[in-house]
Amino acid sequence: xxxxxxxxxxxxxxxxxxxxxxxxxxxxxxxxxxxxxxxxxxxxxxxxxxxxxxxxxxxxxxxxxxxxxxxxxxxxxxxxxxxxxxxxxxxxxxxxxxxxxxxxxxxxxxxxxxxxxxxxxxxxxxxxxxxxxxxxxxxxxxxxxxxxxxxxxxxxxxxxxxxxxxxxxxxxxxxxxxxxxxxxxxxxxxxxxxxxxxxxxxxxxxxxxxxxxxxxxxxxxxxxxxxxxxxxxxxxxxxxxxxxxxxxxxxxxxxxxxxxxxxxxxxxxxxxxxxxxxxxxxxxxxxxxxxxxxxxxxxxxxxxxxxxxxxxxxxxxxxxxxxxxxxxxxxxxxxxxxxxxxxxxxxxxxxxxxxxxxxxxxxxxxxxxxxxxxxxxxxxxx
Ligand SMILES: [Zn+2]
Ligand SMILES: [Zn+2]
Numbered sequence: 001x002x003x004x005x006x007x008x009x010x011x012x013x014x015x016x017x018x019x020x021x022x023x024x025x026x027x028x029x030x031x032x033x034x035x036x037x038x039x040x041x042x043x044x045x046x047x048x049x050x051x052x053x054x055x056x057x058x059x060x061x062x063x064x065x066x067x068x069x070x071x072x073x074x075x076x077x078x079x080x081x082x083x084x085x086x087x088x089x090x091x092x093x094x095x096x097x098x099x100x101x102x103x104x105x106x107x108x109x110x111x112x113x114x115x116x117x118x119x120x121x122x123x124x125x126x127x128x129x130x131x132x133x134x135x136x137x138x139x140x141x142x143x144x145x146x147x148x149x150x151x152x153x154x155x156x157x158x159x160x161x162x163x164x165x166x167x168x169x170x171x172x173x174x175x176x177x178x179x180x181x182x183x184x185x186x187x188x189x190x191x192x193x194x195x196x197x198x199x200x201x202x203x204x205x206x207x208x209x210x211x212x213x214x215x216x217x218x219x220x221x222x223x224x225x226x227x228x229x230x231x232x233x234x235x236x237x238x239x240x241x242x243x244x245x246x247x248x249x250x251x252x253x254x255x256x257x258x259x260x261x262x263x264x265x266x267x268x269x270x271x272x273x274x275x276x277x278x279x280x281x282x283x284x285x286x287x288x289x290x291x292x293x294x295x296x297x298x299x300x301x302x303x304x305x306x307x308x309x310x311x312x313x314x315x316x317x318x319x320x321x322x323x324x325x326x327x328x329x330x331x332x333x334x335x336x337x338x339x340x341x342x343x344x345x346x347x348x349x350x351x352x353x354x355x356x357x358x359x360x361x362x363x364x365x366x367x368x369x370x371x372x373x374x375x376x377x378x379x380x381x382x
Pocket of ligand 1: 091092127347348
């Protein structure tokens with residue numbers, strides 16, 4: 001059943017912020033399960049189902065998150081359920097995460113929560129680091145705001161079904177930097193008549209790459225990766241008049257990221273000024289670090305232990321980023337990995353496909369967490 005659902009969602013693959021058909025499919029499916037409420041259009045195409053407990057009075061509200069979006073990566077292999085959107089496919093396994101949370105919805109439709117409520121959130125635009133922020137800023141989220149938030153991500157390169165957990169920082173903070181430099185073109189025979197950004201681009205690449213070395217201590221893990229640079233045009237007769245440099249900054253901690261952001265910006269301004277260039281810059285795709293709360297981690301670990309799942313506690317945070325950190329900034333929560341197999345193709349690789357055998361494990365784990373936070377009646381109370 002859930003394998004069929006996962007494959008259907010795989011076919012629907014849509015890019016971040018454009019998850020219209022996927023959201024419609026999910027909300028129709030949820031409506032069919034008759035929850036207390038289905039909210040659509042949260043932060044764009046976000047969808048949430050609310051299941052309330054049967055005991056009167058306030059109780060904890062728990063939110064489980066799945067992601068709606070796919071990636072601009074074509075399918076690397078042929079399957080019967082291949083993406084129907086050209087050049088776009090589910091190479092991060094968000095189809096699987098949605099199927100897991102839909103399985104939890106089926107379970108909640110069949111039995112009653114004791115006290116409190118459960119929100120199943122299908123969030124848009126995770127891959128571009130925007131979706132969680134859009135959801136949180138949407139006024140519809142005011143009524144859904146939970147006391148606890150939980151989310152998982154399948155992780156290739158780890159033993160199948162293993163729970164990969166960490167207290168404190170789980171995934172790093174990161175941000176993209178775009179810098180445009182503008183001088184003036186001239187004849188290539190007379191570069192001194194123009195203002196070429198060539199030296200500035202060379203200096204910027206070196207200066208950005210050196211930031212972690214000279215601006216952070218050994219324990220303050222950080223990286224600056226220059227990901228793109230372009231200078232003028234391929235015309236032998238022209239000395240260039242404009243350029244662009246892009247880099248990704250990351251750090252385990254948000255305060256370290258803020259510090260290296262400031263440093264990168266002041267260095268680039270100094271370089272542009274020295275070369276008499278106009279500079280425009282912007283920060284894009286900002287992800288806060290995902291910080292797990294100890295009490296939430298304990299719920300997850302107790303649930304995993306109860307199910308006999310292997311738990312691997314990570315010594316260091318993951319270097320990649322997740323927009324789940326937007327929730328855990330203000331809400332107690334935990335985010336963890338679910339091993340997709342040591343040899344499974346990596347996330348975002350064209351040959352990646354979500355391993356269906358993980359669906360039941362993911363859903364059981366969420367069920368056990370909910371049992372601990374809100375509790376279940378033995379049978380459906382109507
Ligand atoms: Zn991804
Ligand atoms: Zn993902």
